[in-house]
Amino acid sequence: MFRAHWWAAVAAVTxxxxxxxxxxxxxxxxxxxxxxxxxxxxVPASPRGWLIGTARHKALDRLRRDRRRAxxxxxxxxxxWGGVAGSGPAEPAxxxxxxxxxxxxxxxxxxxxxCHPALDPAARVGLTLRCVCGLATAEIAAAFLIPEPTMAQxxxxxxxxxxxxxxxxxxxxxxxxxxxxxxxxxxxxLVFTEGHLAAGGxxxxxxxxxxxxxxxxxxxTALLPGEPEVTGLLALLLLTDARRDARLSPAxxxxxxxxxxxxxxxxxxxxxxxxxxxxxxxxxxxxSYQIQAAIAACHSGAATAADTDWRExxxxxxxxxxxxxxxxxxxNRAVAVAMSEGPAAGLVILDTVSGDTRLxxxxxxxxxxxxxxxxxxxxxxxxxxxxxxxxxxxxxxxxAYLARRMHEW
Amino acid sequence: MVKxxxxxxxxxxxxxxxxxxxxxxxxxxxxxxxxxxxxxxxVLLDCAPLQPPAAATTVSVRDGEILxxxxxxxxIKEHFGGYTLVECADLDEALKWAATLPVAQVGKVEVRPVxxxxxxxxxxxx
Numbered sequence: 376m377f378r379a380h381w382w383a384a385v386a387a388v389t390x391x392x393x394x395x396x397x398x399x400x401x402x403x404x405x406x407x408x409x410x411x412x413x414x415x416x417x418v419p420a421s422p423r424g425w426l427i428g429t430a431r432h433k434a435l436d437r438l439r440r441d442r443r444r445a446x447x448x449x450x451x452x453x454x455x456w457g458g459v460a461g462s463g464p465a466e467p468a469x470x471x472x473x474x475x476x477x478x479x480x481x482x483x484x485x486x487x488x489x490c491h492p493a494l495d496p497a498a499r500v501g502l503t504l505r506c507v508c509g510l511a512t513a514e515i516a517a518a519f520l521i522p523e524p525t526m527a528q529x530x531x532x533x534x535x536x537x538x539x540x541x542x543x544x545x546x547x548x549x550x551x552x553x554x555x556x557x558x559x560x561x562x563x564x565l566v567f568t569e570g571h572l573a574a575g576g577x578x579x580x581x582x583x584x585x586x587x588x589x590x591x592x593x594x595x596t597a598l599l600p601g602e603p604e605v606t607g608l609l610a611l612l613l614l615t616d617a618r619r620d621a622r623l624s625p626a627x628x629x630x631x632x633x634x635x636x637x638x639x640x641x642x643x644x645x646x647x648x649x650x651x652x653x654x655x656x657x658x659x660x661x662x663s664y665q666i667q668a669a670i671a672a673c674h675s676g677a678a679t680a681a682d683t684d685w686r687e688x689x690x691x692x693x694x695x696x697x698x699x700x701x702x703x704x705x706x707n708r709a710v711a712v713a714m715s716e717g718p719a720a721g722l723v724i725l726d727t728v729s730g731d732t733r734l735x736x737x738x739x740x741x742x743x744x745x746x747x748x749x750x751x752x753x754x755x756x757x758x759x760x761x762x763x764x765x766x767x768x769x770x771x772x773x774x775a776y777l778a779r780r781m782h783e784w
Numbered sequence: 785m786v787k788x789x790x791x792x793x794x795x796x797x798x799x800x801x802x803x804x805x806x807x808x809x810x811x812x813x814x815x816x817x818x819x820x821x822x823x824x825x826x827v828l829l830d831c832a833p834l835q836p837p838a839a840a841t842t843v844s845v846r847d848g849e850i851l852x853x854x855x856x857x858x859x860i861k862e863h864f865g866g867y868t869l870v871e872c873a874d875l876d877e878a879l880k881w882a883a884t885l886p887v888a889q890v891g892k893v894e895v896r897p898v899x900x901x902x903x904x905x906x907x908x909x910x
Contacts, residue, residue, distance in 0.1 A: 493875055540897050541786040543874035551876070 377406045380423040381509030382594070386481035387427045389544055392434040395488065396534040399506055401434035402426065483546045483598050486591075490559040491542050498533035499562050500569075505530055508587045518584050519569065556599070560608050560664065563591045567612050571619075572770065585616050596651075606655035607665030613648035614671035617641040628779075629772035633680040645675045663699040666691055685714035702731040706740050710747075718750040738769040742777070754784065787829065787898035788878040790868040794891035797836040797863070814886040822870060822881055833866035862892065869898075 377384075381402065388398035405426045419425040489502040501519075504510045510518075516526035536542070547555040570584025592609035599605050621635040630636075652668040670691045677683040692708035705728040713721020725744050729735065745760035761781045765774065801807035822828035842853040856864075868885065872878040875895070882893040 491875075493879065540895075541788075541872075541875045541878070543876060547876070 378509045380426050382482055382507050383423055384426045384430055385506050386485040388430045388434055389485060390481050391431050392438060395537055397434045397437055401430040404433050405430035479598055480546055484544050486559055487546055487555055488537060488542060488544050490562045492558050493540060493542060494533050494536060498529050500565050501526055501530055502533050503562050560604060563588050563608060571615060588612055589616060603655040603658040603660050604662040604664050606651050607662060607668050610648045610651035610655060610668035611664050611671055613644045614668060614675050617644035629776045632674060663695060666695045685711050689715055702728050702733055706743060710743050713747055718747040722747045736767060738764040738767040785871050785873060787871050789896045789898055790882050791864060791894040791896060792866040792887045793862040794865045794887040818884045818886060827870045827872050827881060829869040829871055831868040
């Protein structure tokens, strides 16, 4: 009920009181107050305004209380120790009210703060889900399969660092924007892949992560309409998520792209994703998310797996490597080449990249090798590759797929 | 404004260029450019290299007794060789300045915010 207002409320109160942690707690308290009051007194004309006003009041109250306590402690310190310097907490510093455009700038400032590159990458994801999306700490912990106290600790530490290190609550300037935006998009992408890849565990919560990522990408596209990579990311997420229902068999096993029932793909999502990908690419500033969206569009545009334009996909992966020279992109290009020019050509490329130690830990590389070796009739080597993939302990649905594949000849 | 201490971790003493050598002069010039820019921007409070860890004496007081140990407080692999103290608007600004220091190219710069201590009122004498 409050999630639609969470981002705006935490953002507005953070600007007003100058502390993310205090603001977030206050918004939480305001939501609790709303739950108690609204059913009896009716929903206010502007629920968002009410939440922000109430939270602001609570936040300022708390800061005053903290300040009084700190003063008392400093006083006691002086009485006991005479001239020894008491190091009370610094004055709570409300951020200047002037010079800030209210509303959307605050919302952007909040997500840029949560995704600041000086924060631990895992904490950025958690912080964004908590402060921007309004997920409960317990929900975030469950989604990432870690104990709640661990996640809570991670969030507390990150919020403390924001305060102690002096991470500013603002939208980065033009010169810093590309790098900082990259960090934000990375977080959104990670939220999505966490939900998308690990289809095991509690599938419901995982699906929620994909939805949150798409919601974030949508909001960012609205806030930064001129940034093609933002639109490209939204397109990529939509095109990938459109296959969600077809990715798992009724038994919960992973179904490969080639074997998916394409009638179960979400056509509306695909149409929107394709339109957005085209719109972004037409701006003439391509980037890794836009190219990945174009690749996803190649798949969604093929009526059957056999109709897939693998030559185009191989070209796009070649392009992707220019923006993101990752061994994963190289491996994917190898698969596309194998599909368009035959398994032997693909295997040559795969074998040149498989020396990369980063890639050796990636089960998909071994699965791809195994599939090509299988097509070439090199059964013993294929089994060894399946076993290498299995040894890396991939998520449960992939394990089930491998176990099946190894005995299917 | 927030004060930040840059802890400079660079090459150990024996790998530094000889004073008077061409490389030494180049290093000095690079530092001059970096700290000069900081000074002109009004963010630089202090910057200095430290004598090597071998010159360190570690002091502790236990039960009223002063204990001295030859050497640094903690043996660490990295060579802590100097510091820079700046005053900036926020972390982003501090990180940018930290990246301009020559030591960032070969070693590491740890950026630590300084706690703003609220000084207590002076106690009247007597």
